[in-house]
Amino acid sequence: xxxxxxxxxxxxxxxxxxxxxxxxxxxxxxxxxxxxxxxxxxxxxxxxxxxxxxxxxxxxxxxxxxxxxxxxxxxxxxxxxxxxxxxxxxxxxxxxxxxxxxxxxxxxxxxxxxx
Amino acid sequence: xxxxxxxxxxxxxxxxxxxxxxxxxxxxxxxxxxxxxxxxxxxxxxxxxxxxxxxxxxxxxxxxxxxxxxxxxxxxxxxxxxxxxxxxxxxxxxxxxxxxxxxxxxxxxxxxxx
Numbered sequence: 001x002x003x004x005x006x007x008x009x010x011x012x013x014x015x016x017x018x019x020x021x022x023x024x025x026x027x028x029x030x031x032x033x034x035x036x037x038x039x040x041x042x043x044x045x046x047x048x049x050x051x052x053x054x055x056x057x058x059x060x061x062x063x064x065x066x067x068x069x070x071x072x073x074x075x076x077x078x079x080x081x082x083x084x085x086x087x088x089x090x091x092x093x094x095x096x097x098x099x100x101x102x103x104x105x106x107x108x109x110x111x112x113x114x115x
Numbered sequence: 116x117x118x119x120x121x122x123x124x125x126x127x128x129x130x131x132x133x134x135x136x137x138x139x140x141x142x143x144x145x146x147x148x149x150x151x152x153x154x155x156x157x158x159x160x161x162x163x164x165x166x167x168x169x170x171x172x173x174x175x176x177x178x179x180x181x182x183x184x185x186x187x188x189x190x191x192x193x194x195x196x197x198x199x200x201x202x203x204x205x206x207x208x209x210x211x212x213x214x215x216x217x218x219x220x221x222x223x224x225x226x227x228x229x
Contacts (some may be wrong), residue, residue, distance in 0.1 A: 033217060041222050042222050043206075043218075044220070045219075088157075102160065105157055105158040107157040
């Protein structure tokens with residue numbers, strides 16, 4: 001069973017601070033996705049990283065996929081209250097030649113940004 | 116694009132009752148997923164359909180849970196009989212292809228079994 005461990009589980013910071021969320025596994029993933037979920041809603045995709053070492057930027061958010069494709073990080077610069085939410089990483093494994101990329105989700109990081 | 120539509124948004128029922136959750140995926144998507152989310156266990160995949168056929172149901176907790184997809188635009192998840200430990204938020208998600216494709220989630224059904 002592939003597991004994804006996210007840390008920290010909870011993060012409470014002030015507006016303007018920087019933060020990093022980590023997603024780690026002992027397994028290799030074909031790709032990794034980051035989602036953000038707000039209360040009462042379903043998760044919404046932020047980014048997909050596919051290549052080991054890949055870095056993607058989405059405004060103040062920077063996503064990195066580890067060289068070995070076992071880990072990923074999400075860095076937010078100058079956090080704003082609107083960034084508050086649950087951040088989930090999800091790894092896809094296309095092993096076995098199947099086109100079914102079953103996603104394994106991490107437990108999530110609950111981020112609260114105080115004004 | 117109306118997104119993935121789930122109903123009901125909230126369901127409160129008594130232990131032993133049958134519960135049916137409904138999902139309408141995004142038109143044109145050929146993959147549908149049912150997830151369950153709790154604080155303790157996070158998001159768990161229950162079952163995955165591709166082209167209306169169940170491909171992976173290894174996450175279905177037990178025989179009390181069943182899911183159907185009679186056509187490309189509708190799926191149900193049924194729990195019979197329901198138990199308090201089934202209380203959770205149940206999400207339906209769809210995608211066009213499973214490989215590296217993002218999941219589009221509905222807003223979930225919050226189920227409370229008393």
